Amino acid sequence: MNEIVFGTDGWRATLDTFTEERVRIVAQAAAEYFREQDATTVGVGYDARETSPRFARALTEVLAGNGLDVVVSERDCPTPVLAWTLKDRQLDGGLVVTASHNPPEYNGVKFLSPDGSPAGEAITDRLESLLAEPDLRPEAEHGTVSEENLVPEYIRHALAFTEADITGLSVAYDAMHGSGRDVTDALLAEAGADVQRLRCELDPTFGGGSPEPTADKLDTLVERVTEGDAELGFANDGDADRLAVVTPGRGFLDPNLLYAALYEYLLESDGGPAVRTVSTTFLVDKIAAAHGEETVEVPVGFKWVAQGMQDAGALCGGEESGGFGITRHLRNKDGVLIALVVAAAHTERPLDDRVDAITAAHGDIYQDRISVDCPDDRKAAVLDELDGSLPETILGVSVDRVDTKDGFKIFLADGSWLLVRPSGTEPKLRVYAEADSESHVEELLDAGRDIVEPLV
Structure with missing residues (x-):
């Protein structure tokens, strides 16, 4: 059970760790959580990986075996399709078997709230505390299972x-x-x-x-x-x-430019703040200001974006990796x-x-990121060592301030920035940079790598 940890977007791992036995443990925790919420009907979806239908069946068996009625997608389907279905049908939550963009040797589970938004930290912490071997009710008390398109x-x-x-x-x-x-x-x-x-x-x-x-x-x-x-x-x-x-x-x-264009288009017929992650461009802030709106910055992970969309009454939310959501439709990326x-x-x-x-x-903006290999059990130590030891200048430009909302976001006097944060889905540290030219971004990323690699 120690191998089951919910990161920025559910639990994700390689198939030597992501086993059917552990999937059933997650399902039992979800069933216990659903019971605490007086849930009756939940949804299950899965992606196109070879192992996903089998894992989805395991989830379904445990959920139904705990007395819950389960609506299951009859084929692999997009996560936002299941998310919207939960909201539209007023189901009590759902689970999706997917490792998203990871290669085939990975799989994962995303937990969705009743309104289709990603589960927040309070929910995933509770799920981790409820992890236990399956404990099914007598067959006469099992819930129904319906497969639907x-x-x-x-x-x-x-x-x-x-x-x-x-x-x-x-x-x-x-x-x-x-x-x-x-x-x-x-x-x-x-x-x-x-x-x-x-x-x-x-x-x-x-x-x-x-x-x-x-x-x-x-x-x-x-x-x-x-x-x-x-x-x-x-x-x-x-x-x-x-x-x-x-x-x-x-x-x-560039997804940053895409988000900027999307937000400006939405503002033609509607209004409201934009939510963005710490790794997403300041260009969104400039568009918001030009329209008399505000921008809300949150840590990386759409669970934080979704929360920000709710708290701010936002028009939309987005992240530099290409995940965007419109609040009136779904507080989730689609x-x-x-x-x-x-x-x-x-x-x-x-x-x-x-x-x-x-x-x-x-003005033009350029942004990119690199990854530095870092075992999961070293991430916290590396961040601890970075704390208080960051340089006062980078590439000869003074550091204006450092934000620790998610890792270390270093703002430089020339308007550029460098961000170092742990990946929530892979054994890596992410280094992001934004500046006014591609060459400057490359130089900042090299400088970020030089800061981080010796500490791993």
Whole structure:
């Protein structure tokens, strides 16, 4: 049980640790928690990994064996589809078997609240305290299990929510063999787009890589768009809660710029603050200020974004890794519905034009990150050693201040920043940097690596 630890987005581990026995232990803890909340009906979903259906069955058996009625997706489905279903049907919470963007040798469990938002720290702490071997009731007291196709109702909602008409828009969609296939592309097609499909076949190995929609993994999608075969490109991660966008002029669009453009588009018809993580661009703050709105900064992890969306009455929330949510729809990231929103924004004004106008008004920004290998049991020690020993200057520029909301975010006098924080899903430390040029970002990342590596 010591191996089961909930990080920034549930419990995730390699398959030598993520075993069916431990999945059943998590299910028993969830059942105990649900009973404390007087729950009656819960949802279960899973992604496209080879092991996920089996793990989902294990979860379902234990939950139903504890007297809960369980609604199970009949096929692998995007996490946001299950999340919205919980909210729409007023279910009492849910679990999704997924390791999101991690490679096939990983799996995981995400716990969702009744409104579809990620479980907050109070809930995951309680789940960890309830971990125990399954203790099932007599068969006569078991709950019911119903397998359902959750996608059609979600698509009907997404079309009504966005009121998007993208008739004639040519888009390319890359599912990366994940659970967005036959969902994101179906939604775009239903709204009128002409959709070219890439990697939309079920492949539990994700083509031998990880289903993470980063620039280096989307060459074919970028080529389709930049060579004129499609006007816009979309890609989802493994469980389709994240979104990448490709434009004709910029190719792979930096998710920071995507969030800035998305927020400004939403402000055309609505109002409210934006929530962003500490690793997300200050460009969002500039857009908020220009519209008389505020920005709320939270630690990395969409559970913190979701909480910030609620506390601030925010219009939306987002993070630099491509996770974005609209509060009225769902306090969770949704790479399916947001694809349609972005497509609708593009039909009104090309996305490249939107981004160009933003950078012309507020200045160019560049951001990147690197990872430094660090065993999980060394992360806390490394951060302890960093505390109080950070340099007074970096690359000859003085340090203005340091924020410790999540790791160490170092603000420099020239307006750039450097962030060091532990990954919540992998044995790594993340180093982020933002500055006014790509070369400056690279130099900051090198400096960050030089600070961190000797301590690991």
